[in-house]
Amino acid sequence: MPVIIQTSNLSKKFTEVMAVDDLSFSVQSGEVYGFLGQNGAGKSTTIRMLLTLIRPSTGSIKLFGKDLQGHRNEILQKTGAIIEKPDLYSYLTALQNISIMAKLSGIYLTQKQLIQQLERVGIGERAKSKVKTFSQGMKQRLGIACALINNPELIILDEPSNGLDPQGIADVRNLILHLSKNEGKTIFVSSHLLNEMELIADSMLIIDKGKKLAEDKVKDLLNPADTLVEIDTTNNEITKLALQQSQWSQFLRPSEGIILKMHRQEIPGLTKFLVEQNIQVLAIRPKHSLEDYFLSLTTANQHVAAYEN
Amino acid sequence: MWRLTKIELFKIFRKPRTYIAFVAIAAIVFLVQLAFYLDGEKYMGFMMASVESAFTIEGNMVNGYFVFFIILQTLLVHVPLLISLVAGDIIAGEANMGTLRLLVGKPVSRTNIILSKFWSTCIYTILLLTFMAILGLLGSMLLFGTSDLLILKTDKLLLINRYDVLWRYAAAYGFAALSMITVAALAFLFSVFAENSIGPIIAAMSVIIVSTILSTMDIPFFNAIKPYLFTNHMLNWKGFFDRPVDKPEVLKSALFLVAHITLFLSLSIYVFRKKDILS
Numbered sequence: 001m002p003v004i005i006q007t008s009n010l011s012k013k014f015t016e017v018m019a020v021d022d023l024s025f026s027v028q029s030g031e032v033y034g035f036l037g038q039n040g041a042g043k044s045t046t047i048r049m050l051l052t053l054i055r056p057s058t059g060s061i062k063l064f065g066k067d068l069q070g071h072r073n074e075i076l077q078k079t080g081a082i083i084e085k086p087d088l089y090s091y092l093t094a095l096q097n098i099s100i101m102a103k104l105s106g107i108y109l110t111q112k113q114l115i116q117q118l119e120r121v122g123i124g125e126r127a128k129s130k131v132k133t134f135s136q137g138m139k140q141r142l143g144i145a146c147a148l149i150n151n152p153e154l155i156i157l158d159e160p161s162n163g164l165d166p167q168g169i170a171d172v173r174n175l176i177l178h179l180s181k182n183e184g185k186t187i188f189v190s191s192h193l194l195n196e197m198e199l200i201a202d203s204m205l206i207i208d209k210g211k212k213l214a215e216d217k218v219k220d221l222l223n224p225a226d227t228l229v230e231i232d233t234t235n236n237e238i239t240k241l242a243l244q245q246s247q248w249s250q251f252l253r254p255s256e257g258i259i260l261k262m263h264r265q266e267i268p269g270l271t272k273f274l275v276e277q278n279i280q281v282l283a284i285r286p287k288h289s290l291e292d293y294f295l296s297l298t299t300a301n302q303h304v305a306a307y308e309n
Numbered sequence: 310m311w312r313l314t315k316i317e318l319f320k321i322f323r324k325p326r327t328y329i330a331f332v333a334i335a336a337i338v339f340l341v342q343l344a345f346y347l348d349g350e351k352y353m354g355f356m357m358a359s360v361e362s363a364f365t366i367e368g369n370m371v372n373g374y375f376v377f378f379i380i381l382q383t384l385l386v387h388v389p390l391l392i393s394l395v396a397g398d399i400i401a402g403e404a405n406m407g408t409l410r411l412l413v414g415k416p417v418s419r420t421n422i423i424l425s426k427f428w429s430t431c432i433y434t435i436l437l438l439t440f441m442a443i444l445g446l447l448g449s450m451l452l453f454g455t456s457d458l459l460i461l462k463t464d465k466l467l468l469i470n471r472y473d474v475l476w477r478y479a480a481a482y483g484f485a486a487l488s489m490i491t492v493a494a495l496a497f498l499f500s501v502f503a504e505n506s507i508g509p510i511i512a513a514m515s516v517i518i519v520s521t522i523l524s525t526m527d528i529p530f531f532n533a534i535k536p537y538l539f540t541n542h543m544l545n546w547k548g549f550f551d552r553p554v555d556k557p558e559v560l561k562s563a564l565f566l567v568a569h570i571t572l573f574l575s576l577s578i579y580v581f582r583k584k585d586i587l588s
Contacts, residue, residue, distance in 0.1 A: 051414040053586040076416035083414065087407025092323055100316055104415040146411070 001028040002065065004154055004186045005050065010059035012045050012210075019045040021210035023059070027188055027203070032180045034201030034218070035190035036294060042210035043190045044084055047158050050188070051081055063154065077106065080152035082160055086143020090132035094118055094142050097131060098149055105150035121145045122171065136163030144172070148179075155179065157189040161196060169196065176200050194294055198222075206294060227286050229267060231258040234280035242277050313417060313425030314432075321395060321433055330391035330437055337387075338380055338444045342452055345376050349453075356461055366459070366468075373450035374458040374474050378550070380445045385485060385546070389492040389517050390510075391437065396430045396496035397509030400581070404504040404588040419582045423501075427574055430497055434489045442482055460550055467552060477554075481546040484563060488543035491566045492517060494573035501577045504588050539569045 005027035012020040020042040027033040037043045048054040050061060052072055061068040063075045088097045098114050109117075118124045121141040123134075131139065140163050147155060160176070161169045177200055179185040191197050197204065198218065205215045214221060233239045240258055243249060248270060251260040260270070264286065274281050321327050345352065349371035357366065400423075403409040412422060458474050460467040469477070495516060499509035520540035523531050535541045542562035548555055 048410070048586065051410075053410050053413050055583075055585060073416040073418065076414065081414055083410050085407065087411070089320065089323075089408060090406070091325070092320075096319075096323075100319075101411070101415070103312060103316055104412065104417060106416060 001030065003027065003062075004029050004064060005033075005188060006062040006065075007046075007050075008060050008062075010046070010049065010061065011057045012042075012049060012054060013057045019210050020049070020056075020207075023207065023210070023212055025205050025212065025215050027186060029186050030180065030184050031202040032176060032187045032189065032200050034197040034204040035188060035207075036192075036194070036197060036204060037190075037207040039192075041207050043207065044158060045210075046207075047081070047083060047156055047188075047190065050156060051079070051083065052076070053083070077150065078153045079156065080147035080150060080154070081156040081158075082140075082143045082147050083156075083158050085136075085159075085162060086139050086146075088131050088139065088142060088146070091130065093128050093130055094123060094134070095127040097142060098146055101146040102149045107150055109149075117145050117149055118142070120148070121175070137165060137168045140164055140168070140172075144175070153186060155185050155187045157187065159191055160189060161191060161193055169193070173200055225263045227262060227264040227267075228253075229260045229262060229270065230283075230285045231260070231270075231274070231281070232283040232285075233258075233274070234282065239274070239277075239279050242279065246273065248273065310421060310425060310428070313421055314428045317399075317425050317429035318432060321399070321429055326398070327395060327433070330388075330394060331440055333391060334384065334388070334437065334441050335444060337384060338441065338448065341380050341383065342376060342449060345371055345379075346452060349376075369454060369456040370459050371453060372456035372458075372471075373446070373453040374455060374471065374478075376449040376453055377446045377478070378458060378460065380441075380449070381481070381485075381546075384441060384445075385488070385543075386521070388437070388441070388489060390514055392434050392489055392493050393496040393510045393513040395433055396493040397500050397503075397513055398506035399426050399430055399497065400500040401503035401509050402500075402506045404586075405506060407588060409588055410586050413586050420578055423574075423578050423581050427494070427497060427577070430493045431490050434493050435486055438482065438486055438489060442478075446478060458550075467550070469550065469552065477549045480549045484546040484549065484559070487563055487566045487570075488546065491539055491543065491569050491573075494570045494577075498573045498577045498580075501580045501584070539566060542566055 003026045005025070007026075008024050010020055010023040011018065023042070023046060035043055035046070045054060049056050050063070050068070052068060063071075064078060066075060068075055089100070092100070095111065095114055095118070098117060099109075102109050102114065115124055115127050118127050121144050123138055123141050123145070126134070126138065131142065134142065140160065144157075144160060147157070157176070160172050164172060173196060176187055176189065180187055180200075180202075189197075189201070201218050203216065204218050204221055206213045231239065236258055240252075243252055243258065243260075248260065251262040251266075253259045253261050262270070267284065267286065271281070271284060274284075353370050400409070403412060413419065455471050455474075457471050458469040460469065492513065496509055496513035499512045500506075503509045517540055520538045524535055524538050524541040524544070542565045545559055545562040548559040548562070
């Protein structure tokens with residue numbers, strides 16, 4: 001698999017603040033690459049460096065195997081992006097905005113083709129409305145349409161689900177998965193919605209205070225041996241008793257409900273056991289282990305601990 | 310480059326604030342014309358009071374050429390503010406809206422972004438001056454007719470033959486365009502540094518007001534620095550209404566303004582190419 005993004009020892013210092021510190025990572029072609037970090041961790045600074053908005057203090061960036069500074073226009077021709085919130089020309093219509101973005105990317109589309117791009121993100125019927133009348137969610141959709149207008153090979157999305165309602169979040173998730181799986185796009189996406197990232201990302205990079213904490217395939221990052229499984233049945237007391245008297249007792253964790261810590265592979269066996277015991281199962285939920293993992297790595301866990309006390 | 314400039318012009322002329330300048334100019338021109346239409350003879354009488362005993366002047370002195378000369382004298386002091394409204398906003402406004410990062414993230418070089426924005430500012434400036442010329446000169450010619458142009462200077466009274474006037478206005482228009490582009494280039498430079506439009510507009514106007522005050526005050530210390538103030542050279546459009554025209558002096562001023570435009574634009578490009586886009 002060719003490497004699409006390759007950064008080496010990337011750093012950015014603003015006066016006295018080290019926003020990004022010696023960051024090296026690589027993104028393979030065709031993968032959805034999640035970029036996680038708390039607010040102020042250096043995500044947006046990194047994304048801005050990938051798009052030449054900010055000049056790195058040290059280190060290098062290669063996109064599509066070429067030096068970013070040396071081949072800037074050629075690289076950006078194949079890239080689409082949303083950077084932070086999708087600010088557009090509020091006094092222009094959605095159609096005028098997307099038309100400008102297309103022309104800036106050096107492509108000329110008919111009005112019909114431009115409207116089709118807007119329909120793709122569900123705002124085709126508002127094509128001729130001014131952006132200042134749009135909700136945050138509609139602006140986000142328009143931002144995504146603008147990012148995709150040049151049919152880019154690499155799509156960089158900074159918090160693409162910001163401001164969207166649950167349906168919008170699901171639509172963006174499906175769009176990302178569609179672009180990756182069906183159209184072979186490489187997608188670099190930052191988000192603070194950990195469960196969303198878990199659903200879409202193939203690989204993940206976690207940063208904190210500008211430094212890399214972890215980078216790996218999602219399935220390898222989330223240790224399957226430590227999966228927390230929550231069970232809900234019609235009678236939790238009886239279920240708990242049955243589990244305590246079985247081989248599964250070793251996995252039980254003290255809690256008000258029923259929570260077991262076990263290898264993900266054991267879940268089918270546990271399900272079978274519950275069925276054999278004639279227990280009416282309402283739900284078996286592996287907990288959001290990415291959140292647990294993220295909190296364990298970053299300084300965010302200190303804040304969580306403070307609230308728990 | 311033309312592709313980018315067209316996009317910039319489209320954005321400029323879709324903004325309501327762009328039309329403030331056109332409305333303001335139309336209002337001032339209309340009011341001056343109305344005032345001369347109703348009370349022009351009285352104004353002329355007041356102006357000629359000091360020389361009435363020595364000269365007898367006959368004919369249509371309150372004519373279109375004369376009214377436009379008065380309009381020019383009034384407007385060219387205030388037009389810089391109207392130009393700064395657009396030039397000061399053209400980059401800082403995009404930074405404020407958050408669209409600058411969209412623009413810079415596209416496959417277009419930063420130099421081309423700056424140049425296209427500058428060309429479109431120049432086109433806007435020229436359109437504004439052309440609007441002023443059409444409304445002021447043609448409107449006044451239609452309303453008041455044409456005759457010889459009488460110009461009262463501090464030390465002399467100049468009468469320019471009606472057939473000798475139009476080329477002077479054309480030349481003065483060209484010189485005024487150069488002056489106003491210098492103002493635009495200054496506001497443009499300030500715009501590169503700022504992340505909201507108010508700062509560059511106020512900064513550009515402050516420089517022009519201070520320099521204009523220094524240019525007009527007749528104090529020996531200020532006289533020494535006057536030749537280096539571009540605002541001092543901006544007033545030399547009036548040189549075309551001298552007889553004979555002091556061509557070396559007008560040319561010197563024009564070159565001085567061109568040098569300032571080049572300096573302001575080069576600085577803008579240099580700063581913008583190095584700038585981290587954080588907005």
